[in-house]
Amino acid sequence: MGGVPYWYTTGLVLIAGVLGSLLSLAILVLAFLRLRHEAAARTRAEQAQQESDARYRLLFACHPHPMWIYDFETLAFLAVNEAAVQQYGYAEEEFLTMTIKDIRPPEDIPALLANVARTTTLYDATDRWRHRRKDGTVIDVDVTSHALTFAGRPARLVLAQDVTARTRAEAAQRRYAERLETLREIDQAILAEQSPEAIVSAAIGHICALLSCWRANISVFDLASHQGIVLGWAGSGTPRFPVGTRLSLEEYGRQDLEALRAGKIYVVEDVQTCSSLPATVQTSQADGLRSYVRVPLIAQGELIGALNLMADRPGAFTTDEVDVAREVADQLAIALQQARLHAQVQRYAAELEGRVAERTAQLMEINAELEAFAYSVSHDLRAPLRSIDGFSRILLENYADRLDAQGQDYLQRVLMSAQHMRELIDALLTLSRVTRTELQREPVDLSALIKAIATELQQREPARQVEFTIAEGLQASGDPRLLRIVLENLLGNAWKYTSKHAQAYIEVGTQVQPDGQLAYFVRDDGAGFDMAYADKLFGVFQRLHGPNEFGGTGIGLATVQRIIHRHGGRVWAEAAVDQGATFYFTLGGDTARD
Amino acid sequence: VTENIVEILLVEDNPNDVELTLHALRRYNLANRIHVVRDGAQALEFIFCTGAYAHRSIENSPKVILLDLKLPLVDGLEVLQQIKGDQRTRLIPVVVLTSSREERDIVESYRLGVNSYITKPVDFEQFTEAVRTLGMYWVLLNQPPILAS
Numbered sequence: 001m002g003g004v005p006y007w008y009t010t011g012l013v014l015i016a017g018v019l020g021s022l023l024s025l026a027i028l029v030l031a032f033l034r035l036r037h038e039a040a041a042r043t044r045a046e047q048a049q050q051e052s053d054a055r056y057r058l059l060f061a062c063h064p065h066p067m068w069i070y071d072f073e074t075l076a077f078l079a080v081n082e083a084a085v086q087q088y089g090y091a092e093e094e095f096l097t098m099t100i101k102d103i104r105p106p107e108d109i110p111a112l113l114a115n116v117a118r119t120t121t122l123y124d125a126t127d128r129w130r131h132r133r134k135d136g137t138v139i140d141v142d143v144t145s146h147a148l149t150f151a152g153r154p155a156r157l158v159l160a161q162d163v164t165a166r167t168r169a170e171a172a173q174r175r176y177a178e179r180l181e182t183l184r185e186i187d188q189a190i191l192a193e194q195s196p197e198a199i200v201s202a203a204i205g206h207i208c209a210l211l212s213c214w215r216a217n218i219s220v221f222d223l224a225s226h227q228g229i230v231l232g233w234a235g236s237g238t239p240r241f242p243v244g245t246r247l248s249l250e251e252y253g254r255q256d257l258e259a260l261r262a263g264k265i266y267v268v269e270d271v272q273t274c275s276s277l278p279a280t281v282q283t284s285q286a287d288g289l290r291s292y293v294r295v296p297l298i299a300q301g302e303l304i305g306a307l308n309l310m311a312d313r314p315g316a317f318t319t320d321e322v323d324v325a326r327e328v329a330d331q332l333a334i335a336l337q338q339a340r341l342h343a344q345v346q347r348y349a350a351e352l353e354g355r356v357a358e359r360t361a362q363l364m365e366i367n368a369e370l371e372a373f374a375y376s377v378s379h380d381l382r383a384p385l386r387s388i389d390g391f392s393r394i395l396l397e398n399y400a401d402r403l404d405a406q407g408q409d410y411l412q413r414v415l416m417s418a419q420h421m422r423e424l425i426d427a428l429l430t431l432s433r434v435t436r437t438e439l440q441r442e443p444v445d446l447s448a449l450i451k452a453i454a455t456e457l458q459q460r461e462p463a464r465q466v467e468f469t470i471a472e473g474l475q476a477s478g479d480p481r482l483l484r485i486v487l488e489n490l491l492g493n494a495w496k497y498t499s500k501h502a503q504a505y506i507e508v509g510t511q512v513q514p515d516g517q518l519a520y521f522v523r524d525d526g527a528g529f530d531m532a533y534a535d536k537l538f539g540v541f542q543r544l545h546g547p548n549e550f551g552g553t554g555i556g557l558a559t560v561q562r563i564i565h566r567h568g569g570r571v572w573a574e575a576a577v578d579q580g581a582t583f584y585f586t587l588g589g590d591t592a593r594d
Numbered sequence: 595v596t597e598n599i600v601e602i603l604l605v606e607d608n609p610n611d612v613e614l615t616l617h618a619l620r621r622y623n624l625a626n627r628i629h630v631v632r633d634g635a636q637a638l639e640f641i642f643c644t645g646a647y648a649h650r651s652i653e654n655s656p657k658v659i660l661l662d663l664k665l666p667l668v669d670g671l672e673v674l675q676q677i678k679g680d681q682r683t684r685l686i687p688v689v690v691l692t693s694s695r696e697e698r699d700i701v702e703s704y705r706l707g708v709n710s711y712i713t714k715p716v717d718f719e720q721f722t723e724a725v726r727t728l729g730m731y732w733v734l735l736n737q738p739p740i741l742a743s
Contacts, residue, residue, distance in 0.1 A: 382693040382716050387610035390718040394617060422716045429695075 065161050068095070072147070072154040075099040075116065079150070087162060089134030100158075103131045105138055122147045124156075128167070131160065140167040179324050182210040186328060190335035194342055196220060199335045200232035201243070207307065207328055208234035211321045214312040215284070217241065220297070220305035220336065221249065228252060228305070235310070240283050252294075252306070253278025260296040261303055265322055267293045270314035288312040293322060295329040299337035307332065367436065374432040381425050389418040427555035430485060434562050439479045441567075446474035446483070446520065450508050453487055457495045465502060466495065471509040474520065478587050482563045489556040490522040490583050496552070497581065498526035517586045525580040537573055560585075601627035601733050603656040605637040605673065606691075607665055611714070615660070615691075618725035624733060629656070634668025637661070638676060641683055655686045658732035663692040663699055671702055678707035687732055691724075 060067055066084035070077050080095040088095075088103055101109050108130050115127070123146040131141050141160045148157050189202030200218045208216040215235030219228040230245040241247065249257055256278060259266035268274055269291050271281060281289065291314050297305040307329045309317060317325075392414045400408065447470055454468045476483065491506065498504030507523040529537075538561040560583075564571040568588025575581035602624070606612050612630055619625035631637045639645035641659070643652045659677070663670035670690065677683045689710040690703050703711050712728065715721045 380693075382714070383608050383611060385716050386614065386693075386714060386718070386721060387608075389716055390610070390614040390617075390721060393718040418716070 060157075063159075065159055067157065067159050068100075069148070069150050069155050069157050070100050071150075072116075072156050075101060078153070078155055084160070087133070087139075087160075088131070103133070105130055105132050119145075119156075128163070129160075139164040175320070178210060179327075182206045183328065183331065186331060190331070194339060196336050196339045197231055197243075199332070199339055203328070203332055203335075204232035204234040207309075207325070210328075211309055211317065211325055212311075213309045214289070214316075215239070215310040217308050218297075218305060218332065219247070219252070219308065221303060223249075223303070231305075237287055240287065241280065247280065251279045253281065256294050260294060260306055263296055263298055263303075265293060265295050265326060267291075267317070267322065272314070284310060290314045291316050293317050293325060295322075295325045297329050297333040297336065299333045304333060304336060304340075370432060371436060374429060374436070377425060377429060377432075382422070385418050385422055385425070389415060389422075392418070424553050424555070427553040427559070431555055431559045431562065434482060434485065434559055434566070437482075439482065439566050441477050441479060444476045444478055444480045444483050446476050446487070447472055449480075449484060450474070450487055450491065453484075453491050454506075457491060461495075464495075464499070464504070466498065466504040466506060469505070469507040469509075474508070474510060476520070476587055478567050479563075482566070486560050486563050486585065487522075489560045490585075493556065493583075494522055494524035494526065494581075496526075497528070498524050501526060511584070513586070519584045519586050521582050521584045523580065523582040528575040528577050528579045528581045530577050531575060534573060534575075538571065600629045600654075601657045602629070602729065603637070603640060603659045604628055604630045605634070605659065605661045605665065605670070606630065607632050607662065611662070614718070614721060615725055618722040619729055621722065622726050622729060624726075624729035633666040634670065634673045636667075637665070637673050638668060641673075641677060641686070642680070652682050655683065657687070657736070658728070659686060659688045660691045660728065661688055663690060663694055663703075671699075671706065674703060674706045674708060687736065689728055689732065691728070 060079070061081050063081055064083055066081065066087045068077055068080040068084050076099050077095045080092055084095065085092055090098065090103075101112065104112055112129075124144065126142050126144050129141050129143050130138050132138050140163050142163050143158060143160050145156045145158045148155055185206050186203045189206070190199050193199045193202050200220075204216060204218055207213070213235060215233070215237070217230055217234070217239070218232040219230050221228045226249050228247045228249055228251075230239075230241050230243055230247070233239045233241070233243055252260075255276075256266045268281075271277055271285050271290055271292070277285065281292065284292075289310050289312065291311045293309040295307040295309070296303055297307060307325060309325055311317065392411050395403070396408065396411055396415075403411070450470050451468075454470065458464070458466065491508075494506045495504075498506065505525045507521075509521055509523075511519050511521055513519050538557045561571050564585045564587070569586040571583065571585040573581055573583045602619070604612065604615060606615065616625050616628065616630075619628060629640065631640055636646070637659075640647045640650070641652075641655070643650040661670050661673060665673070670692070674688055674690070677686060677688055684707070687709040688707075689712060690699075690708050691712050691714055692699065693714050695713050700711050710728075712724055715724060
């Protein structure tokens with residue numbers, strides 16, 4: 001670069017000087033500006049600090065939920081808020097000398113330490129813990145924590161929300177639901193079972209589980225024999241008094257029994273502090289019994305047994321549980337009482353059945369006797385009658401020449417009497433057969449039957465002038481053989497009691513009764529009778545006419561009535577002296593036709 | 595051997611009924627060859643030719659047996675059963691002549707193979723008529739099978 005002119009160099013220096021001054025100025029300006037900027041930034045930082053402090057107070061110190069910061073390594077409290085002080089009862093200074101273990105029930109500490117050891121995340125989600133306050137009360141808390149550095153130490157910020165009221169309410173709700181469920185199960189078990197043993201064995205397991213018993217049993221008492229019997233057992237180990245064990249009531253304890261008799265629950269909080277223990281309790285104590293409750297089973301004011309709850313720790317049963325026990329016991333008592341009544345009813349029913357069987361046997365015996373009687377009437381009474389009739393006739397036929405008129409008249413009387421006796425025997429036999437034979441209902445063409453009987457009557461005495469009017473198409477449901485006996489008797493009577501009239505009229509028809517039943521009737525215009533004696537019509541051997549007026553056995557209408565009654569029907573008559581009679585009968589089950 | 599010719603065996607314990615029956619048969623000259631036994635055991639001895647009747651021959655059977663049901667020792671239904679249950683005697687006509695009108699007796703008799711069942715009428719005229727008809731029919735009219743001898 002040789003050859004550069006001087007002025008050129010000088011000029012450059014000059015320019016450089018000016019530029020240098022300008023640069024210095026610019027730097028000054030810049031420095032000033034920067035200073036100003038830094039001052040502003042400082043002010044902003046101070047403000048932020050203040051805001052942060054306020055936020056801290058708002059978020060931590062004045063937070064309505066207890067909060068604290070603890071050292072993640074030493075577990076010592078590093079800071080606590082006012083709400084924590086209020087909740088736990090320790091002053092802030094006290095807190096700062098404690099570790100988080102100190103606000104736990106001792107039994108929860110191992111779990112706490114395990115949880116701390118596990119915690120690696122920045123943020124630890126909500127977890128439920130039990131905390132202990134200074135006064136020793138234990139509360140349920142939902143805990144959230146997250147990691148931070150506090151005074152250069154790894155620490156965790158904890159937010160603990162007291163949820164005791166909620167969890168207690170939830171627990172109560174759960175217990176209530178459980179209780180309901182158990183009571184319902186017991187109810188169902190009780191309903192399904194009928195014997196006291198079955199009821200108790202269905203319920204005892206539920207009770208033991210519901211009330212967290214170590215062992216439980218149910219005894220029923222028989223106050224008369226002064227004994228109790230174990231009906232059900234549940235629990236751990238081998239029962240000292242298994243189901244079926246009979247104990248004298250003394251063995252339940254005098255005081256225990258006194259309370260039970262008074263309808264009171266008997267509670268022993270700790271058997272070790274009890275001076276006199278019943279024999280049974282002493283036996284169970286050897287297995288580890290520490291506390292027990294006896295709940296009376298009372299039905300209709302009477303002590304019928306006890307529900308015994310046992311635990312292997314003192315004071316095991318809460319008031320709440322005792323209440324439940326009482327509820328269950330009341331239910332059980334009702335069920336047991338019902339079972340007793342049921343058994344009683346069954347006993348009565350069996351007794352009744354036995355009595356019915358006995359009566360039936362007696363009746364069958366009587367029936368057999370009656371049958372034997374009828375048989376012997378049929379056979380044995382006829383034979384002498386045949387002799388009387390036969391030899392009288394032989395006398396009349398072969399020896400008439402050796403008898404005077406009076407002797408012959410007497411023999412005639414013997415014959416007439418024998419004849420009457422034969423009729424009586426026949427009628428009695430018919431009556432007894434009506435009672436003995438089984439009723440067999442079938443459709444019967446009454447009109448045809450009546451016509452047949454009328455024809456028989458007419459053929460027997462062709463000289464009689466009797467006009468029959470028989471309704472057509474009379475149908476009935478009944479035993480045809482028995483209905484024939486009814487109609488033979490009624491038509492026979494109509495025939496007989498019109499015999500004094502030269503011209504007679506007999507009508508058979510039906511009439512609908514006010515109750516809708518269809519009644520059949522046989523009407524004649526014969527001798528009739530005085531309605532004052534109508535009640536005697538159907539009795540055995542009852543007659544409204546002397547034998548000189550009209551013959552008869554006095555058994556026919558009794559037979560008719562018996563047959564009608566066996567059909568479930570009714571028979572009655574309307575008559576007036578010398579104005580004829582009408583006999584009505586229904587057959588039961590028949591309804592009037594349109 | 596005339597005493598062996600018996601046309602009617604009457605099994606009847608009631609002496610009055612026996613007399614009345616004989617009287618009725620006599621009227622119609624049917625009483626000559628009648629033999630009367632008073633109980634079921636005698637009836638069986640006669641029919642099966644045992645005991646007091648051991649000398650009889652079983653082929654020499656009566657033309658008809660009139661049998662009462664209610665009998666001492668062996669009752670009429672038992673006698674009937676034995677007669678009808680034995681090849682040698684089952685063809686002998688047996689007529690039950692009894693006071694019983696019981697359905698069960700009638701049914702049982704027919705079940706056992708009775709040839710006829712007559713209820714003794716109480717009325718003497720009817721009784722006589724019944725006995726006469728019986729005698730006429732079974733002794734005079736009925737043609738018994740020729741028994742193998």
